Amino acid sequence: MWRTLASAVAGLLVLFVGSLAFNAASGQSRWPGPLDFVRVHPWVVLLALIPLALTGLWQAPRRDRARVPLEPVTYRLPPRNANFTGRDAALRELRQRLTSMNDVATLAVHGLGGVGKTQLAVEYAYRYLSKYRFVAFVDAEHPDLVARQFVSLAGELGLAEVNSEQAIPRVYGGLRDRRPWLIIFDNGEKPGTLTHALPSGGLAGNGHVIVTTRVNGWSSRADVIDLDVFTRRESLELLVRRVPGTTAEVADRIAGQLGDLPLALEQAAGYMGYNHTAPEEYLSLLTSRLEDMIGQGELANRPAVVVATLWQISVRRLETEQPDAVRLLELCALLAPEPIPLDLFTGSPDVLNIPAADPLAWDTTVGALAGLGLARRGSASLLLHRLVQAAVRAAMPEAVRTDARVRLCRALLAAVPQDIHADPNARPRWQELLPHVIALATDEPPAECAAETAVLLRLASEFLIQIGDCSVALPLCERALAIDESLGGREAEVGFDLVTLAQIHRDLGAPERARPLAERALHLHDSCLSADSPAIATDLATLARILCLLDEHGAARPLAERALRIDEAAYGPHDPYVSFDLVALANVHVDLGDYATAVPLISRALRIREASYAPDHLYIGYVLLFQARVLHHLNDPTAVDLARRGAQILHTQLGRTHPKTEDAFALVDRLR
Known part of the structure; x- marks a missing residue:
């Protein structure tokens, strides 16, 4: 006007x-x-x-x-991170959610320690600073100190003579003239501890509140964003930009070792930058000394923060409030960074010395780890980040660590199916427990559980043979053999290790290395077991197949026939173990060119397996492919259908890119 x-x-x-x-x-x-x-x-x-x-x-x-809009006023807002990486989608979601709510919008950013919750909130404040007239940053880790910060905040707003009791409502009242405003409560605990500090009702409307927290339970008080670790692309972007000379391949492996945890990646970049360490050398240190490396390096804007101490406050709190949860955390820290089946603990509560027998005590124990953000709880599993595990391991006294390893070894041995060939449910159980067996058993075992460790390693090798991963099985079985030989007085167990190792070399295409192992296993078992022991039948059948590969068919045949007689007498004619002897004997006849004699042996093996295993079991797939090859030599037109069915089973169980699956589909193509 x-x-x-x-x-x-x-x-x-x-x-x-x-x-x-x-x-x-x-x-x-x-x-x-x-x-x-x-x-x-x-x-x-x-x-x-x-x-x-x-x-x-x-x-x-x-x-x-x-x-002309007033310049926004900030209170204790940390400096902007010049190296902030990624998180564009999370920032957009944060803005969209805050602006879509009426009156006062409260949003909790929840996630694992070190995942970048505070950095996200601070970056949001700077990115949208022009949208606010007042922005405050409040340290909420100690709730009893929040009121004092509001007294200081009141002074920033020009409110004189405000004490701790008056500060919070006076500040929100003063913010009416500073709308729109933003307050970040950093590292909040349970909602109840901050109820006195959060705005309620119509108090100071048109404001936004962000709470960063590791603790669950905010959904009743605020909208929640669950912030996960970096995507691998974001991890690579950070490392390649921050560390000159880093290739995408090395960055990918470093990110994998660090589990894509943003804080750990920043720490790694800081370490390499300060020490001028080549990325390849840093990767080698990570691989061999992870527990030491998580305490090395520092962040430019947070020099006191390292991964090694990131979760200490949460663990100390557990020690006071839920000591059983600390015991569970220590056990989980020694296992693989993969989902850990909870029934591993409920099946052996006495062995593991945790309250798994009491449903309520067990639920609150597991819930304490999930509630403090130390683990992610599934319907039947717990999942810990690999760096949480490394930090917990690093803090464990040696005696505690040894005791936990012994208990876990015994619990795993009780949990894994030991008759891998005859148990139709062995495969899914072994698939979920195998990573934990490997994580626990590959280090030098404590003397108290050395024998159990050797058994676990050999059983893991037998399972890996079944699924065709012999290159992974080889070092495990070699360790089992070394442990059993070092203990002494374990001739039978050494024989089991030897015959398993022979099977691995046979399947790897090295029958000349497999033969002396199988012969030594047979000699040991002949000396310490009865002549009709099924263990001897396994040695005989294994040696027979190796001799066939070495073109010694005449020597192979009586061994396979003897193995069949032993198992038929021990188990009966319809047992799965008999099917393995039938396949071994059929292999001898095939190598001799006697396909007609081999067919009924294979057909009998197939009938036994179809009666013993699920329709899509690998052992059925293997025998179908064997039968297809033999019938093809006899010009039987049903061969292609058998091969196709066998290939589909391998595709389902092993995946399309597994070498055995590729061989199976190649056979189908040849038979068409």
Whole structure:
């Protein structure tokens, strides 16, 4: 309005001066209409217009200045992270959720320690700083200190003489004149501990609250965003940008070792930058000394924070409130960073010395780990981040660690199926427990559980043979053999290790290495077991198949026939172990070119397996493919259907890219 008035008055002044000039130039004695008043009384008009012009010209800039937004005021907002990486989707979601709520919007950013919750909240504040008139950052880790920070906040808002009891409501009242505003409560615990500090009702409307927290339970008080670790692309972006000379391949492996945890990646970049460590060398240190490396390196903007100490406060709290949860955490820290079946613990509560027998005590024990963000709880499993595990392991006294390893070894041995060949449910159970067996058993075992460790390693090798992963099985079985040989007095167990190792070398295409192992196993078992022991049948069948590969078919046949007689006598004619002997004997006849004799042996083996295993069991797939090859030599047109069925089983169980699956589909193509 004032701008319009000023323009109008200025126009009149111009008209007035112009009129006087026109009058002087024309010499007229009278002007038309009201302009004649200007001619007769020019100075009266001028004196009237000058105040109006000055008033309009003075008010217009003031009104314009009032429309320029005030610079936002910040309180204790940390410096912006110049190396902030990724999180674009999370930032957009944060903004969308906050702006979609009415009155006061409260949003909790929940996640594992080190995942970047605080960095996300601070980056949000800077990215959208122009949208707010007041932004405050409050340390909420110690709830009893929050009120004192609000006293300081009140002073920032110009509120005088405010004590701790008055500070919080006075601040929110003062924020009415600072709308819209943002307050970040960093590292909050349970909602109840911050209820006194969070706005409620219509108090200071048109504001946003962000709470960063590791603790579950905020969904009843706020909208929740669960922040996960970096995507691998974000991890690579950070490492390649921060560490000169880092290739994508090495960065990918470093990110894998660090579980894509943002804090750990920042720490790694800081370590390599300060020490001028080559990325390949840093990767080697991570691989061999992870528990030491998580304490090395520092962040430029948070020099006191390292992964090694990141979760200490949570663990100390557990020690006071839920000591059984600490015992569970220590057990989980020694296992693989894969889902850990909870029935591993409930099946052996006495062995593991945890309260798994009491459903309520067990639920609160597991819930304490999930509630503090130390583990992710599934319907029947717990999952710990690999760096949480490493930090817990690093803090465990050696005696505690040894005791936990012994207990876990015995619990795992009780949990895994030991008759891998005959148990139809062995495969799924072994698939979920195998990573934990490997994680626990590959280090030098404590003397108290050395024998159990050797058994676990050999059983894991037998399972890996079944699924065709012999290259993974080889070092495990070699360790089992080394442990059993070092203990002494374990001739039978050494024989089991030897025959398993022979089977691995046979399947790896090295029958010349397999033969002496199988012969030694047979010799040991002949010396310490009865002649009709099924263990000897396994040795005989294994050696027979190896001899066939070495073109010694004449020597192989009596061994396979003897193995079949032993197992038929021990188990009966329809046992799964008999099917293995039948396949071994059929292999001898196939290598001799006697396909007609091999067919009924294979057909009998198939019937036994179809009666013993699920329709898509690998052992059925293997015998179907064997039968297809033999029938093809006999020009039987059913061979292709058998091969196709066998290949589909391997595809389902092993995946399309597994070498055995590829061989199976190649066979199907040849038989068409």
